[in-house]
Amino acid sequence: EPEVTQTPSHQVTQMGQEVILRCVPISNHLYFYWYRQILGQKVEFLVSFYNNEISEKSEIFDDQFSVERPDGSNFTLKIRSTKLEDSAMYFCASSLSRTGNQPQHFGDGTRLSIL
Amino acid sequence: AQKITQTQPGMFVQEKEAVTLDCTYDTSDPSYGLFWYKQPSSGEMIFLIYQGSYDQQNATEGRYSLNFQKARKSANLVISASQLGDSAMYFCAMSGSGYSTLTFGKGTMLLVSP
Numbered sequence A: 001e002p003e004v005t006q007t008p009s010h011q012v013t014q015m016g017q018e019v020i021l022r023c024v025p026i027s028n029h030l031y032f033y034w035y036r037q038i039l040g041q042k043v044e045f046l047v048s049f050y051n052n053e054i055s056e057k058s059e060i061f062d063d064q065f066s067v068e069r070p071d072g073s074n075f076t077l078k079i080r081s082t083k084l085e086d087s088a089m090y091f092c093a094s095s096l097s098r099t100g101n102q103p104q105h106f107g108d109g110t111r112l113s114i115l
Numbered sequence B: 001a002q003k004i005t006q007t008q009p010g011m012f013v014q015e016k017e018a019v020t021l022d023c024t025y026d027t028s029d030p031s032y033g034l035f036w037y038k039q040p041s042s043g044e045m046i047f048l049i050y051q052g053s054y055d056q057q058n059a060t061e062g063r064y065s066l067n068f069q070k071a072r073k074s075a076n077l078v079i080s081a082s083q084l085g086d087s088a089m090y091f092c093a094m095s096g097s098g099y100s101t102l103t104f105g106k107g108t109m110l111l112v113s114p
Helices: none
Strands: A005-007 A010-013 A019-024 A031-037 A044-050 A053-057 A065-068 A075-079 A088-095 A110-114 B003-005 B010-014 B019-021 B024-026 B033-039 B046-052 B064-069 B074-079 B088-096 B099-104 B108-113
Touching: A005 A088, A010 A019, A019 A031, A019 A088, A019 A110, A031 B099, A044 A065, A044 A075, A044 B099, A075 A088, B003 B088, B003 B099, B010 B019, B019 B108, B024 B074, B033 B064, B033 B074, B046 B064, B046 B074, B074 B088
Parallel strands: A010 A110, B010 B108
Antiparallel strands: A005 A019, A019 A075, A031 A044, A031 A088, A044 A053, A065 A075, A088 A110, B003 B024, B019 B074, B033 B046, B033 B088, B064 B074, B088 B099, B088 B108
16 A cells, blocks of 8 residues: 655754655655644644645744655655754655545654754 | 544553544534544554545444534544554544645543453
8 A cells, every 4th residue: 555655764953953854745646744743742734735835834834944845756844943842753644635535644754853 | 723622631441342532623614524543652643534524424444433423523433342453542633625734633542451
């Protein structure tokens, strides 16, 4: 069964550094998402992406964050000048369509630790 | 704005018994979707089951069924014949009409004992 792939599984970075989290969505999916989950808390939406542009973003997704689809398969989340509070599990997800009845399939996540 | 409420922080069940995980929601959207995801201790998010707001029948997927009561705005997950491997965090989530961003609840930790 096709799946969403995320790399790396764990990233440790010094505060102030930039990180790039990578995702390969399911190949025929058109909508891509990033969510984050701070330890012990619920999953929070960051951003959705379609047709090479952001379609929705949350208040969390400020100028520190950016997303890109650099080629036909990868979808990346860049966090500039990381802060301690950016430590979280970051999930990439993809779905076949934008309608609310299509499940989003999640990757296994990248655990980001900011020191 | 959408809101998901999961009032059970933890649930315990014995192997082979059925268990119900509660989920209530609030939305002003006329059309929406309700989802359940499982998160084992390893951290990944696994899609379990989906219910559309206009679906006449409750969704079922193997041992999982969704008890959808629209008037009560509840979408409880029922797991029949629990297995040790069902021990995990379970999240209820919803999407709205015309967009698919998911709003998650805080989750319920299910522990299945032998």
